[in-house]
Structures are given as structure tokens and as C-alpha cells.
Amino acid sequence: xxxxxxxxxxxICKSGTSVKIECRSLDFQxxxxxxxxxxxxxxxxxxxxxxxxxxxxxEQGVEKDKFLINHASLTxxxxxxxxxxxxxxxxxICSARxxxxxxxxxxxEGSWLTVV
Amino acid sequence: GQQLNQSPQSMFIQEGExxxxxxxxxxxxxxxxxxxxxxGEGPVLLIALYKAGELTSNGRLTAQFGITRKDSFLNISAxxxxxxxxxxxAGLGSGTYKYIFGTGTRLKVxx
Numbered sequence: 001x002x003x004x005x006x007x008x009x010x011x012i013c014k015s016g017t018s019v020k021i022e023c024r025s026l027d028f029q030x031x032x033x034x035x036x037x038x039x040x041x042x043x044x045x046x047x048x049x050x051x052x053x054x055x056x057x058x059e060q061g062v063e064k065d066k067f068l069i070n071h072a073s074l075t076x077x078x079x080x081x082x083x084x085x086x087x088x089x090x091x092x093i094c095s096a097r098x099x100x101x102x103x104x105x106x107x108x109e110g111s112w113l114t115v116v
Numbered sequence: 117g118q119q120l121n122q123s124p125q126s127m128f129i130q131e132g133e134x135x136x137x138x139x140x141x142x143x144x145x146x147x148x149x150x151x152x153x154x155x156g157e158g159p160v161l162l163i164a165l166y167k168a169g170e171l172t173s174n175g176r177l178t179a180q181f182g183i184t185r186k187d188s189f190l191n192i193s194a195x196x197x198x199x200x201x202x203x204x205x206a207g208l209g210s211g212t213y214k215y216i217f218g219t220g221t222r223l224k225v226x227x
Contacts, residue, residue: 006158032213043119043204043220044159049213093158097213102166103147105206105215107158 002028004096006108020080021111023094029074030096038091050077084115122218135192137221139205147208148188154201197225
């Protein structure tokens with residue numbers, strides 16, 4: 001199946017700093033990527049939809065100035081957590097839509113963020 | 117956000133038993149996807165369904181797209197310990213690229 005790579009797998013940062021997470025579709029072009037947050041023992045919570053070449057669409061309650069999303073190419077979207085706080089610690093997952101493959105979405109491996 | 121009703125929430129089964137889980141929605145979907153997520157990792161696609169009534173298998177896994185287009189089922193035959201994990205369904209309606217996810221089914225297999 002299609003491959004989506006997410007980097008880094010885990011990151012620890014200090015409060016007040018910013019962290020960037022990358023999501024790459026390795027073998028297909030993804031005009032649309034999605035960013036999720038997942039709390040322990042819960043389902044995926046959609047944060048935003050990332051569209052190549054345009055602004056991201058954020059879900060209600062998600063601060064767009066805190067979670068900056070850039071989708072500069074058809075294979076790369078980035079999520080930057082700005083001025084991170086301990087409550088931002090979570091598991092962040094991206095997915096990419098394969099428009100040539102029946103709109104199926106494929107997930108990255110996820111990134112663990114710990115803010116200390 | 118909106119979520120699909122997925123059942124059961126969790127289940128313990130003996131190795132070798134068959135497993136069934138389902139997702140239901142109040143709205144019609146055009147695509148159903150089933151994923152498995154292991155702890156600390158991203159979900160991995162198991163089966164994709166694109167047509168009402170479609171029945172698709174992937175090894176010991178079989179999934180069906182309900183005729184009403186409001187539900188989908190996943191069956192696992194002869195379960196093994198490595199089937200442990202969380203299974204999610206995801207549905208896609210018309211005119212959108214945003215999938216709606218099920219609440220997940222936690223499967224634990226007793227050897």
C-alpha cells in the first residue's frame with residue numbers, strides 16, 4: 001500500500017519553544033493531508049485539513065496560530081506547534097489522501113510530543 | 117467532532133475464535149475504510165470498501181459495505197495473539213474529503 005512517513009517519531013521540547021513535525025507521502029501525490037491528535041485510549045481527533053498551495057482548514061476549537069500548518073508541495077505537509085506548553089503533549093498523527101486511489105487515506109507512524 | 121458508532125468498544129476472545137465488529141452511521145457514506153492501530157503507532161489500512169454490498173477479504177480479515185450504505189462490518193477469522201490492537205472504521209460521505217472515524221474497538225486475544 002501507499003506509504004506516508006512522519007518525522008520525528010518522538011520529540012521532547014521545553015515549554016515556550018516551537019516544534020515542527022513533517023508528514024510526507026512517499027509514493028503518491030497528496031493534495032490533501034490531515035492532522036490529528038490522539039489522547040490515550042481515544043479515537044483520532046481531527047485538528048485540521050491541509051491543502052496544497054492554500055491555507056489549512058481548522059476544526060472548531062483548534063487554534064490556528066498555535067498549530068501552524070504548511071502544505072508547500074504535493075508530498076509534504078508540516079505541523080508546527082508554537083510556544084508549546086505541557087498540555088500540548090500528545091500523539092500527533094497525519095494522513096494523506098491518495099486522490100488517484102479512490103480517496104483512500106493513509107496514515108503516518110505518528111509523532112509523540114512531550115513538552116517539559 | 118462527529119464520530120461513528122462502533123461496536124463493541126472492547127472484547128476479550130480466545131485464540132482461534134472469530135471476531136466481528138461493526139460501525140453504524142446516521143448518514144450515508146460512499147467509502148468505508150478499516151484500520152488497525154497498535155499502541156504508539158499510526159493506524160494501518162486493512163481494507164477499503166467503495167461500493168454498497170461489497171465484500172472484500174484481506175487474509176483472515178473480511179469486511180463488508182452495508183447495503184444501506186450506513187454501516188460496515190469487519191470480521192476476523194481464527195484470531196491470533198498479534199491481532200491485538202484497536203480497530204477503527206472510517207466513513208466518507210459525498211462532497212467531502214473529511215473522513216469520520218469510529219470510536220474504536222479494542223481487541224484482546226487470550227492465548
